[in-house]
Amino acid sequence: MSRSSSGPRTLADKVWDAHVVHATEGEPDLLFIDLHLVHEVTSPQAFDAIRLAGRSVRRPDLTLATADHNVPTIDINKPLVDRVSAKQLEVLSSNCAEFGIICYPMGHDNQGIVHIIGPEQGLTQPGMTIVCGDSHTSTHGAFGALAFGIGTSEVEHVLATQTLPEQRPETMAVNIEGELPPGVTAKDIVLAVIGKIGTGGGMGHVIEFRGAAIRALSMEGRMTVCNMSIEGGARAGMVAPDQTTFDYLERRPHAPKGADWGDAVEYWRSLPTDEGATFDKEVHLDATTLMPYVTWGTNPAQVVPIDGAVPDPSSLAGAEDRDAAARALDYMGLTSGTPIREIVVDTVFLGSCTNSRIEDLRAAAAVLDGRRIRFGLRAIAVPGSRRVKDQAEAEGLDKIFTTSGFEWREPGCSMCLAMNPDKLAPGERCASTSNRNFEGRQGRGGRTHLVSPAVAAATAVAGHFATPEDLDR
Amino acid sequence: MKPVTVITGRAVPLDRSDVDTDQIIPSDWLKRVERTGFGAGLFAEWRDDRDFILNNQDFVGANILVAGHNFGTGSSREHAVWALLDYGFEAVVSSQFADIFHNNSILQGLLPVTVSQQVDRALLDAVQADPTLELTIDVARGTIEAPAAGITATFSLDEFTRERLLNGWDEIGLSLRHEADIDKFEARRPDWLPTTV
Ligand code: SF4
Numbered sequence: 001m002s003r004s005s006s007g008p009r010t011l012a013d014k015v016w017d018a019h020v021v022h023a024t025e026g027e028p029d030l031l032f033i034d035l036h037l038v039h040e041v042t043s044p045q046a047f048d049a050i051r052l053a054g055r056s057v058r059r060p061d062l063t064l065a066t067a068d069h070n071v072p073t074i075d076i077n078k079p080l081v082d083r084v085s086a087k088q089l090e091v092l093s094s095n096c097a098e099f100g101i102i103c104y105p106m107g108h109d110n111q112g113i114v115h116i117i118g119p120e121q122g123l124t125q126p127g128m129t130i131v132c133g134d135s136h137t138s139t140h141g142a143f144g145a146l147a148f149g150i151g152t153s154e155v156e157h158v159l160a161t162q163t164l165p166e167q168r169p170e171t172m173a174v175n176i177e178g179e180l181p182p183g184v185t186a187k188d189i190v191l192a193v194i195g196k197i198g199t200g201g202g203m204g205h206v207i208e209f210r211g212a213a214i215r216a217l218s219m220e221g222r223m224t225v226c227n228m229s230i231e232g233g234a235r236a237g238m239v240a241p242d243q244t245t246f247d248y249l250e251r252r253p254h255a256p257k258g259a260d261w262g263d264a265v266e267y268w269r270s271l272p273t274d275e276g277a278t279f280d281k282e283v284h285l286d287a288t289t290l291m292p293y294v295t296w297g298t299n300p301a302q303v304v305p306i307d308g309a310v311p312d313p314s315s316l317a318g319a320e321d322r323d324a325a326a327r328a329l330d331y332m333g334l335t336s337g338t339p340i341r342e343i344v345v346d347t348v349f350l351g352s353c354t355n356s357r358i359e360d361l362r363a364a365a366a367v368l369d370g371r372r373i374r375f376g377l378r379a380i381a382v383p384g385s386r387r388v389k390d391q392a393e394a395e396g397l398d399k400i401f402t403t404s405g406f407e408w409r410e411p412g413c414s415m416c417l418a419m420n421p422d423k424l425a426p427g428e429r430c431a432s433t434s435n436r437n438f439e440g441r442q443g444r445g446g447r448t449h450l451v452s453p454a455v456a457a458a459t460a461v462a463g464h465f466a467t468p469e470d471l472d473r
Numbered sequence: 474m475k476p477v478t479v480i481t482g483r484a485v486p487l488d489r490s491d492v493d494t495d496q497i498i499p500s501d502w503l504k505r506v507e508r509t510g511f512g513a514g515l516f517a518e519w520r521d522d523r524d525f526i527l528n529n530q531d532f533v534g535a536n537i538l539v540a541g542h543n544f545g546t547g548s549s550r551e552h553a554v555w556a557l558l559d560y561g562f563e564a565v566v567s568s569q570f571a572d573i574f575h576n577n578s579i580l581q582g583l584l585p586v587t588v589s590q591q592v593d594r595a596l597l598d599a600v601q602a603d604p605t606l607e608l609t610i611d612v613a614r615g616t617i618e619a620p621a622a623g624i625t626a627t628f629s630l631d632e633f634t635r636e637r638l639l640n641g642w643d644e645i646g647l648s649l650r651h652e653a654d655i656d657k658f659e660a661r662r663p664d665w666l667p668t669t670v
Contacts, residue, residue: 021658022651027633032658044506064669084504091506102669123667135549151551151577161648199491200543235572260665299491320490417500438495440518
């Protein structure tokens with residue numbers, strides 16, 4: 001099974017090889033899992049099964065839980081109105097107490113979206129294997145970790161064994177050369193990639209994002225890119241660790257300290273893909289041609305530049321794409337040919353594990369500073385974690401948001417998937433910094449357009465899709 | 474898990490591509506802490522539309538779902554598989570499955586049948602034309618057949634997965650055969666790797 005244990009290897013192969021506990025020809029490799037992140041939605045049935053089978057949690061010390069998907073973002077000190085959600089949150093806390101797992105419940109200083117808190121605590125490090133019962137676990141790949149989403153049966157498997165049987169994935173290089181034009185962000189890079197490869201384009205592959213445009217990104221930006229690799233169908237997304245990675249990690253609570261730091265960095269420096277290693281697939285994008293993007297349909301590959309217009313389904317190549325586009329336009333209440341800038345929105349959501357880190361909030365606040373959002377528009381800013389919230393408040397960003405007319409909320413997944421009270425009404429149109437524009441994702445009948453934080457903020461001011469530069473025109 | 478060997482029955486044609494797990498089971502349903510009862514939530518939002526295929530009486534009782542390309546994308550929620558099983562489906566046919574959905578299905582004994590796009594199209598058309606059409610899926614032989622419509626096709630499964638399905642092996646039990654290897658691996662992990670405590 002070890003396809004490439006000699007000769008030049010890719011980053012993904014190196015991390016894989018370093019975690020094989022057992023390999024037998026004709027069977028999946030048994031991989032050791034360095035970090036298992038847990039949240040309230042995909043874990044209760046796994047804990048139940050563990051109890052039922054009389055098993056225990058093998059490595060509570062490599063497991064961390066937080067409450068994020070269900071939690072309300074206002075009045076968190078009051079009892080939850082939604083009793084079903086309240087029960088699920090209680091079950092998470094009691095399961096963690098029973099099995100000795102650290103849990104950050106609602107209101108805790110370290111609580112937040114599971115993919116925000118791993119990196120901010122320094123738990124996400126290069127070369128690790130990380131799993132979570134959540135598809136956006138790919139976010140952690142920004143550090144050069146192999147991180148992927150799993151289902152509840154696999155959550156149970158990792159709880160019981162700290163391993164997972166996995167087929168070695170194929171590798172795909174996405175090279176983004178050149179420099180991004182001003183105003184174009186990490187979110188736009190990943191939307192462009194998904195638009196190019198399609199929602200199934202990365203299937204069975206681990207994507208390594210490479211090239212000058214990726215190297216130039218901050219860790220926050222790299223996380224945004226890796227976060228959405230699952231929207232291109234990929235098993236995981238990765239970026240090779242470099243000085244930017246080490247600088248981000250140094251002195252984080254769980255980062256190696258003292259002499260260990262040196263040992264760790266030395267190992268991390270050995271991880272990047274070797275010269276001459278080959279990928280199963282390669283995709284190239286020229287960063288200089290990228291623009292701010294807006295999705296128009298009901299999957300993240302249905303995307304156009306903000307300068308563009310709603311496409312005409314009959315202009316698409318395949319019959320399936322034409323049908324899907326026609327159905328999407330019907331659901332989205334859009335007419336072919338409408339310039340994207342003329343589409344009026346009702347709501348702006350700034351948040352989610354894609355874009356709720358401090359840098360995202362700063363980018364939006366920079367646009368909103370000294371401006372007011374469009375009268376009648378609803379805009380909410382939901383920081384990814386309590387730490388992000390505290391930092392934003394220390395920088396005065398909360399004041400900029402509230403002065404502009406945004407609501408400033410408590411951390412959680414919120415309107416990204418609308419399991420808490422933050423939902424769209426049927427027909428309500430939203431510019432969202434999240435990652436999925438699926439039908440009903442943000443509330444039944446809701447219409448989601450995915451954008452970057454800067455475009456979201458400018459759109460809130462203009463009332464229709466806009467870039468920050470548009471506001472000065 | 475109980476063994477999956479041969480599945481015979483009628484099919485429902487879900488002629489859509491890129492069906493994501495948010496559609497299969499909307500997020501409102503994910504608040505439950507049980508593993509059963511998700512059938513009522515299967516395609517809950519689409520079922521509000523009277524013309525949605527699952528509301529068509531001709532297809533009541535079918536145990537095979539024939540879907541378009543790229544089925545089960547998006548969220549990792551295993552609830553999607555529980556909902557399909559609870560509703561009464563034993564197999565899903567598509568020309569491509571999203572990775573996590575595929576894994577979840579195998580682990581729960583919902584058979585994902587990956588066929589070519591031509592065969593997928595032919596099956597969709599055949600069951601649309603004749604809701605009583607009987608299909609047979611044979612895991613050991615790796616075949617899907619609808620003799621009355623003249624369709625015979627193969628689907629691929631890696632040998633290990635096939636054996637797991639045919640024997641109904643418990644996945645955790647399989648991994649625990651290697652417990653000594655896990656112990657050894659743990660003993661040689663570097664000290665500087667993080668713990669959550
Ligand atoms: S923010 Fe959205 S995508 Fe991210 S973990 Fe929460 S629900 Fe999932």
